[in-house]
Amino acid sequence: MRTVYVNGDYLPENEATVSIFDRGFLFADGIYEVTTVVDGKLIGFDGHIKRLQRSADELKMNIKVDEPEMLEIHRELVKRNNLDQGMIYLQYTRGNPGDRDFAFPPEDTKPTLVMFTQEKKVVGTAVEENGLKVVTLEDLRWGRRDIKTVQLLYPSLAKMEAKARGADDAWMVQDGFVTEGTSNNAYIVKDGTIITRHLSNDILHGITRKSILACAQLLQMKVEERPFTVDEAYAADEAFATSASGFANPIVEIDGKKVGSGKPGEVSAKLRELYIEENMKAAV
Structure with missing residues (x-):
């Protein structure tokens, strides 16, 4: 069973949950990146993280991406899932305001961050x-x-x-x-x-x-x-x-x-x- 990441916690995939009020679920109010893994290493990581921040800025999401922290989480997921070839999917949303409203939630609303791995042959296909x-x-x-x-x-x-x-x-x-x-x-x-x-x-x-x-x-x-x-x-x-x-x-x-x-x-x-x-x- 895969280990996934949800808002600071590493969890078995069957225990991972996100609120039904999360704006990613209700409005597709979220951004994502997919980083490829080859031989247990991340390809193009810096570019993906910089684009993630650009997407957040363009949508006026109150997200400041910490690249060293992101790298640590990616590496930990590779390690915990023994991933040799495949991908790491990352999704940020504007978070859970506690109700459904077209207007953006208060700026101090905590964003939702989830990540998971997928095994996939990417070399020699x-x-x-x-x-x-x-x-x-x-x-x-x-x-x-x-x-x-x-x-x-x-x-x-x-x-x-x-x-x-x-x-x-x-x-x-x-x-x-x-x-x-x-x-x-x-x-x-x-x-x-x-x-x-x-x-x-x-x-x-x-x-x-x-x-x-x-x-x-x-x-x-x-x-x-x-x-x-x-x-x-x-x-x-x-x-x-x-x-x-x-x-x-x-x-x-x-x-x-x-x-x-x-x-x-x-x-x-x-x-x-x-x-x-x-x-x-x-x-x-």
Whole structure:
């Protein structure tokens, strides 16, 4: 049985509880981060914690993230759960005001902090060999996708629609241009150039995205940060998606159409290899 963390306590998962009045439950008034664990070490931890604070600030949450304390809790969860490969999920909410009210609770309301581990193979996966199939769907999420909130119902619906169509995931589309996947940033490769949407309120500012683009620079690959259309994606030589748990996952089919050869491409493979190599050097 897993050990989880709830508001200062390490507990067996079946003993962990949060109030029914918690605003994360009633209003999706919460933020989260997912940090990948490889060989018992945390990948990109500093970036995730800094983004957590940014999300809190954007939502005017009275949270001051203590990075050393967060690191200690993450490491303790890895230790207590003997986690070799997988993820640590962290969620902060505006807390329990004792009743339901659309207005924010008093500033001295204690926020709720929960964390738990999930075992998942992230290195040497079948996806690396086989790639993923995606479908395109209209992006119906709210306009502040740069804030990593727990408002994930539409991405969940999109994921289920993709599965109903025989695919693995969905790429969401706004005004004819791809924004991102349900839980990842989206890329295409054309004539040796990597194309991915620029940072704005329209997409999550991915920690893995930032690292992958740094790897592309090290490999002297050309990158264009701009929106790309669905038709451009159909005509791409290669496509891939990045996320904390997927690193750089190849996309081999979009809306039933093969991407390039229909097999994982060289660009994503090279980026994934370098990403793992560089981030394991900095893992904590």
